[in-house]
Amino acid sequence: xxxxxxxxxxxxxxxxxxxxxxxxxxxxxxxxxxxxxxxxxxxxxxxxxxxxxxxxxxxxxxxxxxxxxxxxxxxxxxxxxxxxxxxxxxxxxxxxxxxxxxxxxxxxxxxxxxxxxxxxxxxxxxxxxxxxxxx
Amino acid sequence: xxxxxxxxxxxxxxxxxxxxxxxxxxxxxxxxxxxxxxxxxxxxxxxxxxxxxxxxxxxxxxxxxxxxxxxxxxxxxxxxxxxxxxxxxxxxxxxxxxxxxxxxxxxxxxxxxxxxxxxxxxxxxxxxxxxxxxx
Amino acid sequence: xxxxxxxxxxxxxxxxxxxxxxxxxxxxxxxxxxxxxxxxxxxxxxxxxxxxxxxxxxxxxxxxxxxxxxxxxxxxxxxxxxxxxxxxxxxxxxxxxxxxxxxxxxxxxxxxxxxxxxxxxxxxxxxxxxxxxxx
Amino acid sequence: xxxxxxxxxxxxxxxxxxxxxxxxxxxxxxxxxxxxxxxxxxxxxxxxxxxxxxxxxxxxxxxxxxxxxxxxxxxxxxxxxxxxxxxxxxxxxxxxxxxxxxxxxxxxxxxxxxxxxxxxxxxxxxxxxxxxxxx
Numbered sequence: 001x002x003x004x005x006x007x008x009x010x011x012x013x014x015x016x017x018x019x020x021x022x023x024x025x026x027x028x029x030x031x032x033x034x035x036x037x038x039x040x041x042x043x044x045x046x047x048x049x050x051x052x053x054x055x056x057x058x059x060x061x062x063x064x065x066x067x068x069x070x071x072x073x074x075x076x077x078x079x080x081x082x083x084x085x086x087x088x089x090x091x092x093x094x095x096x097x098x099x100x101x102x103x104x105x106x107x108x109x110x111x112x113x114x115x116x117x118x119x120x121x122x123x124x125x126x127x128x129x130x131x132x133x134x135x
Numbered sequence: 136x137x138x139x140x141x142x143x144x145x146x147x148x149x150x151x152x153x154x155x156x157x158x159x160x161x162x163x164x165x166x167x168x169x170x171x172x173x174x175x176x177x178x179x180x181x182x183x184x185x186x187x188x189x190x191x192x193x194x195x196x197x198x199x200x201x202x203x204x205x206x207x208x209x210x211x212x213x214x215x216x217x218x219x220x221x222x223x224x225x226x227x228x229x230x231x232x233x234x235x236x237x238x239x240x241x242x243x244x245x246x247x248x249x250x251x252x253x254x255x256x257x258x259x260x261x262x263x264x265x266x267x268x269x270x
Numbered sequence: 271x272x273x274x275x276x277x278x279x280x281x282x283x284x285x286x287x288x289x290x291x292x293x294x295x296x297x298x299x300x301x302x303x304x305x306x307x308x309x310x311x312x313x314x315x316x317x318x319x320x321x322x323x324x325x326x327x328x329x330x331x332x333x334x335x336x337x338x339x340x341x342x343x344x345x346x347x348x349x350x351x352x353x354x355x356x357x358x359x360x361x362x363x364x365x366x367x368x369x370x371x372x373x374x375x376x377x378x379x380x381x382x383x384x385x386x387x388x389x390x391x392x393x394x395x396x397x398x399x400x401x402x403x404x405x
Numbered sequence: 406x407x408x409x410x411x412x413x414x415x416x417x418x419x420x421x422x423x424x425x426x427x428x429x430x431x432x433x434x435x436x437x438x439x440x441x442x443x444x445x446x447x448x449x450x451x452x453x454x455x456x457x458x459x460x461x462x463x464x465x466x467x468x469x470x471x472x473x474x475x476x477x478x479x480x481x482x483x484x485x486x487x488x489x490x491x492x493x494x495x496x497x498x499x500x501x502x503x504x505x506x507x508x509x510x511x512x513x514x515x516x517x518x519x520x521x522x523x524x525x526x527x528x529x530x531x532x533x534x535x536x537x538x539x540x
Contacts, residue, residue: 008394008451010169012162012428016315016475022327022379023300026145026293034145038206043203043287044146057292069172069422070180102246103438109292147293149286149338151450156282157462157514158431165428180421192427196466205286244427281449282432282437297417304415314416315475340450341443376505 004030009072018095025059029092029107032076040131051125055111062107073097074101078130085113088132091120137214140167145208156201159196164227164242167211175266186260190246197242213227215267221256222247223267272349275302279342289337296330299362299377302346310401321395325381332377343367350402356391357382358402410437424472429504430463431465434497434512437481445531445536456530460516467512478502485537493537517519
């Protein structure tokens with residue numbers, strides 16, 4: 001079962017057009033990623049510190065299908081997928097909770113594991129690889 | 136009983152100092168205000184539209200007592216208090232959930248009710264006044 | 271000559287990883303778009319109001335090539351391109367100013383012109399089409 | 406002569422009420438502080454690293470006098486003042502550039518110098534104290 005993160009749209013997410021600013025859809029996806037890792041027992045901050053790695057985002061893409069307004073309830077589905085030994089992808093679907101539930105956006109990010117000190121690529125630490133492969 | 140809003144600190148809340156950016160404590164307080172109103176059946180967006188009013192913030196103040204890190208669990212307590220017929224104040228306490236729970240910040244905002252069209256002061260609509268007075 | 275927008279990285283753009291949060295690269299691109307329109311005499315807010323249209327972003331993609339730190343000076347190049355009668359694309363290159371200047375990110379957004387009231391697709395107003403076609 | 410920072414309001418600064426979100430006035434003040442330090446030859450990031458200190462904000466307050474819209478041109482005046490050997494205050498005035506120029510907000514922040522490692526109070530490094538005292 002893919003992971004679902006629940007979130008309410010806030011005024012701070014929106015802009016003067018009255019709806020969520022396009023870049024903030026990606027911030028909301030990242031929240032869902034952080035929450036998915038936390039639920040799996042992986043705290044990003046202490047994990048990175050412990051392994052001396054960082055996992056920056058190398059690419060992102062998003063399709064914005066519906067506007068989102070303050071107070072809208074969201075469900076964000078996160079699905080990881082392995083790419084290479086040192087990288088993985090996350091697929092996101094942002095639903096506006098209904099009824100009826102409506103798909104509001106799709107996004108995808110690619111993450112590369114690198115040494116914090118040298119910024120050279122490193123294989124994913126096993127616990128992170130396990131989370132990715134559990135998809 | 137004052138209202139408590141629960142929230143996890145996200146990477147997007149923080150800055151390069153590693154902790155929540157000072158202005159984002161206020162954004163987190165505003166989220167708690169939005170949630171408190173929603174729980175009371177008051178959706179800010181439709182409420183403002185229906186009453187042709189807006190309730191901008193005229194003043195804010197905050198005391199930052201502890202740094203907050205990604206993954207920290209927060210409890211934000213919101214307490215409204217009447218000021219005049221057309222204004223009210225909100226007191227906020229941001230706790231980092233424990234054990235032990237620690238007070239991380241205090242904040243206060245003042246809100247003034249004005250006509251959306253003319254920006255002249257107007258008495259609070261009764262349903263909003265009732266929420267404030269239930270404090 | 272494509273338009274260049276100059277911008278300094280601020281603490282508020284960054285996160286606890288010490289560098290600009292990935293979603294904020296897109297916010298910086300949008301700033302450059304707003305500035306390019308303003309320089310062309312097109313104020314987004316009054317333009318949208320006057321024409322009763324909005325031009326939401328339907329898709330975005332970005333490749334993040336280098337981390338950006340507080341204080342880094344950026345040059346953001348914006349290049350519009352026509353897609354259809356009711357849509358256009360913007361290509362962005364974010365350079366970290368040198369010497370030597372380094373490409374830090376590439377991004378692309380697709381924008382669709384719709385009626386503000388009905389959200390049905392409309393041809394770009396002529397002044398916006400002219401800006402796009404001047405590329 | 407106090408330092409002036411010039412800045413245009415962007416869509417990302419605003420919320421669904423159509424104007425700059427109250428917490429973002431403080432983020433704009435912090436930008437002006439970063440720029441004032443940079444112009445004085447003090448890069449916050451390398452400065453903090455070099456002196457093993459951080460200078461977190463202990464208090465903030467703001468009075469919001471006028472709404473600010475996308476495209477508005479701002480001038481932010483920053484005035485430092487010494488408080489104690491290990492702390493200082495910054496006063497900010499945000500003007501909407503005219504003609505006529507109008508005061509849109511006043512803010513004030515208090516900053517405390519602490520050791521990055523122990524978080525114990527430390528006297529301001531001389532170069533920072535000099536900037537504060539030049540007020």
